Amino acid sequence: MKKAFCVLPSFQNTSPRLRLVCRCQRWYSDDSKKDDTGASRDAARAQMDEAKRLAKESSKQKAPKFDDFGPIYRPTYVPDDPLTADPTKRAIKVLKHQGWELWDAIRGRSPGPGWREARIFPQFCDTLIIGGGIMGSVVAYYLKEKIPEALNIVVVEKDPTYQHAASTNSMGTIRVQFSQPENVKAALYGAEFLRTMKEKLNVYADExxxxxxxxxxxxxxxxEADVPQMKINHEMQIECGAKVALMTPGRLAARYPWMNLEDIALASYGLEQEGWYDTWKLLYALKKKNLSMGIHYVDGEVIGFENDNQWGDFPEHYISGAGGQKFQRMVRAKVKTHNHGEQRIQFSQAVIAAGHEAAQICELLGIGKPQPGIRVIQCPIEKRKRYIYMFHCPEGPRLSFPILVDPNGLYVRREGINGMYMCSYTPRSNQQEPDPDDPNSGEEFFNNVLWPKLVYRAPVFSKLKLRGSWHTFYDYNYFDQTGIVGPHPYYFNISFACGFSGYGIQHAPAVGHALGELLYEMKYVDIDMTKFEFERFLQYDVVKEVVIV
Ligand SMILES: Cc1cc2nc3c(=O)[nH]c(=O)nc-3n(C[C@H](O)[C@H](O)[C@H](O)COP(=O)(O)OP(=O)(O)OC[C@H]3O[C@@H](n4cnc5c(N)ncnc54)[C@H](O)[C@@H]3O)c2cc1C
Known part of the structure; x- marks a missing residue:
């Protein structure tokens, strides 16, 4: 056949692809081409036949075992950021990695320790949340809620049993009585969150x-010394919308006849939006909701960070005096997973919600180390041991018992209606703190420190029987005892949500909401938390709660 055979009646009206196919048919069927290329084609065909024969033979042999090769070790694969990397280089890197993976799969090889996790471990995220307690989980919820279909959020939690987390070991109370208006507003927001959580946290209409x-x-x-500040607090709380009332000793005596009021000049009582709840159930509901929204929880510990090897100029407008300095951005976290594999995850934003371990995360970032520049300022969070005691006193007051906060740092609440109570204690600045490394349950501490205080306030408690105790840690801010929210002034893609000592759970919804606004709308809209930002430590602005635990 000398000429190509084209089946199409009208060649001009066909698609370009079809025209190309036709042209190829013509070329292959043209015998005139055989002289110069035919010989090599025959040789290639022979090689192909030989390869097929060898493949057939090898398929009859037993497949080699994994041990025949042994594991191979390759550096952890960290893909480049799709937004900033050169697309060609990135595509080559991805293809190369996938090629290696395919090759390993064909040969039955393991690409090194942690390889199984490497396949399921998320390599990128928009927001990385360090710590999956109530704070981290609420922040994740609010961020995801902002842009549900687009944001990729990963929460890294090192202890998925939450055995030592403050979230699951606390007193679970909520109050609106604070001395800073931002704290009152945050508490009111927290109360509203609890009221509406059934609608907010339902999963496919399942409450x-x-x-x-x-x-x-x-x-x-x-x-007597507290009275002026209590009156100021009261006015401000009313202005913010809290329902609170001041009580004189006379009213207190009529309402709580069991109480010793010798040293008491005034009291402030919460009429609404205060109480307690089960924090385990709250955490469980949050995680369930978050998982249903596509938030990824990773079991692992953040053990380090990596920067992008680029130096940027510090924007002069960002923080006064910082212009002209150079900075580096942290873009990857190193995560130690439970089988000791080490993975990397690239992030655009990160939020530190690691409770009392927030300072360790800051150390990993180099915050607080001796060096020139802003990073020399420490993150003022340390762990403070707090005991919680359960005691039984059937003779004690029942339903009318308030959540009592004594001026000496003791606080007590009822647990059920059968004479069980729960109490804890926050030492005043001049009093001794419990030793954080003392492993005992603190019975001695109860007998020597707390019981006398309980009996002083309510003599009926002299008959109590201690039923149990446990301890957990405050994420205590030793600078001014107030929470830290918002970005770090140097690493402005890394934000804080920690340092709330004894009220972190109730404030978590407000912090989550505020961070959602700040990170994705670039400003606080409903809840202004500027006052709580890390920058206050640079300028020595103390935001202290007064006459409040
Ligand atoms: C005795 C006591 C009573 C309290 N009572 C109340 C109360 O009545 N009401 C109230 O609102 N608040 C109360 N609090 C405070 C409250 O418990 C905390 O402020 C709150 O739980 C903090 O939540 P969080 O999620 O930040 O911390 P946590 O619950 O401690 O969670 C932090 C998580 O981060 C994880 N983590 C740490 N480091 C890493 C890492 N490197 N990598 C990965 N994960 C990491 C930890 O495993 C932990 O699960 C109380 C606290 C104490 C100690």
Whole structure:
């Protein structure tokens, strides 16, 4: 056949692809080409036949075992950021990695320790949240809620049992009585979150478990010296929308006849939006909701960070005096997973919600190390041991018992209605702190320090029987005892959500909401938390709670 055979009646009207196919048919069927290329084609065909024969033979042999090769070790694959990397280089890197993976799969090889996890471990995320307690989980929820279909959020939690987390070991109370208006507003937001959580946290119309909210007002007792500040606090709380009332000793005596009021000049009582609830159930509901929204929880510990090897100029407008400095951005976290494999995850934003371990995360970032520049300022969070005691006193007051906060740092609440109580203690600045490394349950501490204080306030508690105790840690901010929210002034893609000592759970929804606004709308809209930002430590702005635990 000398000429190509084209089946199409009208060649001009066909698609370009079809025209190309036709042209190829013509070329292959043209015998005139055989002289110069035919010989090599025959040789290639022979080689192909030989390869097929060898493949057939090898398929009859037993497949080699994994041990025949032994594991091979390759450096952890970290893909480049799709937004900033050169697309060609990135595509080559991805293809090369996938090629190696395919090759390993064909040969039955393991590409090194942690290889199984490497396949399921998320390599990128928009926001990385360090710590999956209530704070981290609420922040994840609010961020995801902002842009549900687009944001990729990963929460890294080193202890998925939450055995030592403050979130699951706390007193689970909520109060609106603070001395900073931002804290009152945050508390009111937290109360509203609890009220509406069934709608917020339902998963495909399946309501979350009831957190068993138990309404009960806080009663803050004050001495003569506390009265002026208590009155200021009261006015501000009313202005913010809290429902609170001041009580004179006369009213207190009529309402709580069992109480010793010798040293008490005034009290402040919460009429609404205060009480306690089951924090385990709240955490469970949050995680369930988050997983349903596509938030990824990773079991692992953040053990380091990596920067992008680029130096940027510090924007002069960002923080006064910092212009002209160079900075590096952290873009990857190193995560130690449970079988000791080490993975990398690239992030655009990160949030530190690691409770009392937030300072360790800051150390990994180099914050607080002796060096020139802003990073020399430490993150002022340390762990402070707090005991919680359960005691039984059937003779004690029942339903009318408030959540009592004594001026000496003791706080007590009822647990059920059978004479069980729960108490804890925050030492005043001049009093001794419990030793954080003492492993015992603190019975001695109860007998020597707390019991006398309990008996002084309510003599009926002399008959109590201690039923149990446990301890957990405050994420205590030793600078001004107030939370830290928002970006670090140097690593402005890394934000804080920690340092709330004894009220982190109730404030978590407000912090989550505020961070959602700041990270994705670039400003606070509903809840302004500028006052709580890390920058205050640079300027020595103390934001202290007064006459409040
Ligand atoms: C005795 C006591 C009573 C309290 N009572 C109340 C109360 O009544 N009401 C209230 O609102 N608050 C209360 N609090 C405070 C409250 O418990 C905390 O502020 C809050 O739980 C903090 O939440 P979080 O998620 O930040 O911390 P946590 O619950 O401690 O969670 C932090 C998580 O981060 C993880 N983590 C740490 N480091 C890493 C790492 N490197 N990599 C990965 N994960 C890491 C930890 O495993 C942990 O699970 C109380 C605290 C104490 C100690």
């Amino acid at each position: 979350p478990d009831d957190v068993k909210f138990n309404p009960q007002g806080f009663l803050f007792l004050g001495t």
